[in-house]
Amino acid sequence: MTTNNSLGEAIEVLQQLGLKEYEARCFVGLSRLHTGTAKQLSEMTEVPRTRVYDAVRVLEAQGLVEIQHSSPQQFRAVPLDEATETLRDQYEDRVERLHDALDTVEIVEEDDETPVQQVWAMSGRDTIENRTNQLIDEAAVEIVLVVGDESLLTEALVASLNEVGNGVDLLIGALTESLQEQIQTAVPDATTFISGLEWLHSEDATEDETAIGRLVLIDRSTILVSSLMPDTMEEQAIFGEGFGNGLVVIARRLMAQGLLTARDPKQ
Amino acid sequence: MTTNNSLGEAIEVLQQLGLKEYEARCFVGLSRLHTGTAKQLSEMTEVPRTRVYDAVRVLEAQGLVEIQHSSPQQFRAVPLDEATETLRDQYEDRVERLHDALDTVEIVEEDDETPVQQVWAMSGRDTIENRTNQLIDEAAVEIVLVVGDESLLTEALVASLNEVGNGVDLLIGALTESLQEQIQTAVPDATTFISGLEWLHSEDATEDETAIGRLVLIDRSTILVSSLMPDTMEEQAIFGEGFGNGLVVIARRLMAQGLLTARDPKQ
DNA sequence: CTTTTTGTGATTAAACGAGTTACTTTTCAA
DNA sequence: TTGAAAAGTAACTCGTTTAATCACAAAAAG
Incomplete structure (x- = not known):
């Protein structure tokens, strides 16, 4: 049911933006018509003619179309x-209202016994990237970062990496040489490496296995590991904090094991 | 059914942003909880415990919450x-996709006999204000503007008015003296006036009648008239362009009639 | 004056979301 | 170890929304 061209895309996006199907169709219809009647629209968009009127009225109320009250x-x-711009404004307004409404309240302390062992799951590339950058910004002593896929080396990441204080050790690993070079030029201050990462690869043959995404270890007390789903390439991560955290401890050991061999001999 | 506090607002806005009710409730619940279990959330938000899990999973997928896979x-x-920020990014991305998808196509010329008489209807304050400012920006010769309500004199409007080229006559009318003064100080270059506007007022007593919003006449060829709904204060406008346009002609005459008496004697 | 068009309103059928229930698994305390 | 409570999953009900159709009044056009 995918409309071949980019009009389908537009319709979909409009629906994601909150419009109903008919409204979306009518809007893209009008977008390529300069001006049109209900009949024309109906023929072009497959929206029943009698429903075009409602749809257009809604669109008008949202500031997306204009109506000439003639006949037809x-x-x-x-x-x-x-x-x-109108859509943007609408949304910006809402997000702001949300922010205002929530940052006034926020606090409900309850009898707290925060368990030490905290491991959180996150999904979505943007979410994970945001968190990664934030962690990097907050690092005080050491950052160990392994990037598993070129697509993860975004501008924002590079920016964050180049902004770390100079008291912070910056170790970045890559899975391939080309990626390593790329990183080294993008982030001159970093110490980059490759080997010692064998344990990251799947030993088995079938290559459509879950791939390593990123691996972040901050100040030896916070860790984030993400993987890329083989089919969708969606990213999922787990994220642990706290010195006593078992995951962090294990990661620390693993990294130390795998990295020391790479770190010392190579430079 | 309005939840007294600002939490209700947050829930509403989240739904406008595309979340379902349960998801919205769960998110605001978590926003004031630092960390919580399904049970706690259920009690605090009135979401059935068994549905908390679904809701939270959706939220997780959107990057709004994190899940710790322990038990509980x-x-x-x-x-x-x-x-x-995540929400903003999401939306920005969508709007951009929409823009891309639509500005590639846009053109479907058909056998055109564009009628001369064009009068378009618009509604929504933002929409109308945008259009107003745009018209002002594009004026080449003359701007006649009547502002019917103080709330319409926004920063953006003032900015647009102060940016008109100096070959452009700028006439601004107000319905009250205080508004006139306000405008004169905000836009020094303008010629402001009051009288000659009697015909704008409703002669009848009942004051909860539709009020005049703005009245814009650009280069004597484009007109925009808006009114404020008495109950909701929502703004609605009609907008005509083209020299031959009947509406514009009438408006021109009316304005000339009503304004000249005010314009010449007064300065 | 008839026949299309145009527009409104009501109606049907399917999809979706809120709310509920039954049932399995896990946890914890006796 | 066992039995009860809590945690988690999955299915179903009911009401609302939305897509889609239909019947009909009003307005152009011939």
């Missing part, structure tokens, strides 16, 4: 830039 | 700033 009435879409 | 599992909300 004519519709036209607001200029694209104006429309996107 | 623990949930916590991402820091507020991180959450809002």
